Amino acid sequence: MIRTLTVASVFAIGVVSGALAQDAAQNQDDQTDEFLTVVEEMKGRYADGDYGDVKQDLDYLQQLVAQKRLEALSTLLPEPLDGWTAADVQNTNAGAFGGGLNASRQYSKDGEQVTVSIVVDSPILSQLGAIFANPSFAQASGATILRINGQQVVAQEGDLRIGLGTKLVTLEGTATQDNKVAYVESLDLDGIEDFE
Numbered sequence: 001m002i003r004t005l006t007v008a009s010v011f012a013i014g015v016v017s018g019a020l021a022q023d024a025a026q027n028q029d030d031q032t033d034e035f036l037t038v039v040e041e042m043k044g045r046y047a048d049g050d051y052g053d054v055k056q057d058l059d060y061l062q063q064l065v066a067q068k069r070l071e072a073l074s075t076l077l078p079e080p081l082d083g084w085t086a087a088d089v090q091n092t093n094a095g096a097f098g099g100g101l102n103a104s105r106q107y108s109k110d111g112e113q114v115t116v117s118i119v120v121d122s123p124i125l126s127q128l129g130a131i132f133a134n135p136s137f138a139q140a141s142g143a144t145i146l147r148i149n150g151q152q153v154v155a156q157e158g159d160l161r162i163g164l165g166t167k168l169v170t171l172e173g174t175a176t177q178d179n180k181v182a183y184v185e186s187l188d189l190d191g192i193e194d195f196e
Helices: 002-023 030-047 051-074 124-133 135-140 177-186 189-193
Strands: 090-093 101-109 112-120 144-148 151-156 159-164 167-172
Touching: 030 051, 051 090, 051 101, 051 112, 112 177, 135 144, 144 177, 151 177, 159 177, 159 189, 167 177, 167 189
Parallel strands: none
Antiparallel strands: 090 101, 101 112, 112 167, 144 151, 151 159, 159 167
16 A cells, blocks of 8 residues: 555656646746645655655645636636626635536626536536437426537526536526527637536
8 A cells, every 4th residue: 555655656746747847937827836836845745755744735736736727717707798797706616525616607787697607527417418418318307408509508497508528517597598598609618628
């Protein structure tokens, strides 16, 4: 067990260090500097045999990477449509609880509101895949299947859901279906599907 941890830790440190060395010159923001600082400190702790601290460092580095991914995911939320206002983006990292990453934003106009959410890395998405792959599953539960810009969209009880591989886009709220469809049309669905 200790030997496996040692080999895995050496590999992780080597991969992280190599990748960061190439990108360090281009990415000098505070989080990147913090990431590099933790990696350097972790090397020393690893050399001293402080494997518990190394594990904590690796967990912290994962949180920093998740934060960067959330920031990138947030950029895929649409700008407000003409006449609409947008609230601040809400980001959630529920990865530790099996919930994945979620970026959402609420849009409002004349008493209507719609919240657009993008979820990635959630284990539940693999279970929902059958619904999006086979429209008869969705229709059996009372949903309607729409085609918007060539993309299958599940409409149920006023909400719209789009499955994009391992990503899920949801539009909820009091806005009319036409306004929700307009927000679907404004999404960069290819960018969401390609998100890493």
